[in-house]
Amino acid sequence: MVHSLTLTQLKRLYKRIFLIRSVEEEIASRYSAGKMRCPTHLSIGQESVPVILEEFLNKEDYAISTHRGHAHYLAKGGNLNAMIAELYGKETGCSKGRGGSMHLIDLKVNFMGTSAIVGNSIPIGVGLALSAQLNLTERISVIYLGDAAVEEGAFYEAANFSVVRNLPVIFICENNLYSVYSNLQARQPSNRSLTDLALGIGLKTFTGDGCDIKGCYETLKNAVSSVRKDKAPTFVEMKTYRWREHCGPNYDNHIGYRAESEFLKWQNKDPLKRLKDKILSEGNRINDSLLKIEKTVLTQVNSAFDFAEESPFPDASTAYSDVYARDPNNVKDFSTANPVTIEEKLYHKEDKICYI
Ligand SMILES: Cc1ncc(C[n+]2csc(CCOP(=O)(O)OP(=O)(O)O)c2C)c(N)n1
Ligand SMILES: [Mg+2]
Structure with missing residues (x-):
């Protein structure tokens, strides 16, 4: 046991975070070849939240997400080949090559879509929660949103409705401090947190550090239990950080909207590295089993890119x-x-x- 998580659990989390990290690193390295023609928002550095959340979800639960949705789609079990093919605009893509990176969907696992319009998926996710309630199911609806989406009118209307109707919904707000180049400090009064805003609407709230695997696990476990068992619409603010530019494969600290020191502070908290270190501290022979996991994942990732490259464009x-x-x-x-x-x-x- 490491903390409250077993070694098996930790390795499972590592495999899934490593997969998402590797997929996005591969997208970044191949992007300049010009075969992926869609705008692409990477979430490298932010992967642990959706992976850990998935530990507490069922396939029947709904999830819906944003322009930065690769990790959410993959964590929910979305088809990897279909996602990469979608980025290549191919017929075999999850939106038949019409949507690109910002329009991912896999109804087989109840991943209900992503959208380029900030805040747009929030009312849809609340509608899914309403349908779950009206149909007397035990499903919950997960709505991923960024910190900037909390500043959209749609959030207030939908969140209020979810409180009034006591809907089985969980808002997972990945607070990466930025809306494109604007820091939260320029967008919100200094004495008010996003969690305070959600609390004011009547949502049950949780706050956590998305880079701290154990803390994140506990926070998300309690938050899902609050929706599922206590039947309370719930808002979770997870502090996190995107390493690369808002849109595209590059690093962009040099343009001056954020300090290199801030970036380094967060990069030093890399959840993937911390998780790997924790697992390795469990014993000498573990390194081999992690190498095996990594090899399997990298084969899977490469074969997804082969699949995309070889797939036809839509007629x-x-x-x-x-x-x-x-x-x-x-x-x-x-x-x-x-x-x-x-x-x-x-x-x-x-x-x-x-x-x-
Ligand atoms: C309604 C709307 N307003 C503005 C934009 C332009 N835009 C695209 S992403 C983005 C920032 C979103 O920030 P956040 O919700 O924090 O998500 P992050 O990109 O940080 O993951 C903006 C302003 C948009 N797509 N839709
Ligand atoms: Mg943001």
């Missing part, structure tokens, strides 16, 4: 399937040799074709 004739809006003046039907607008095609051929 041009399907360009208007599964989309909700189009500009009729600018829409071409690529299924014909000489593309015409859909309106022209309908006019000329009187086909009954539904493109939207």
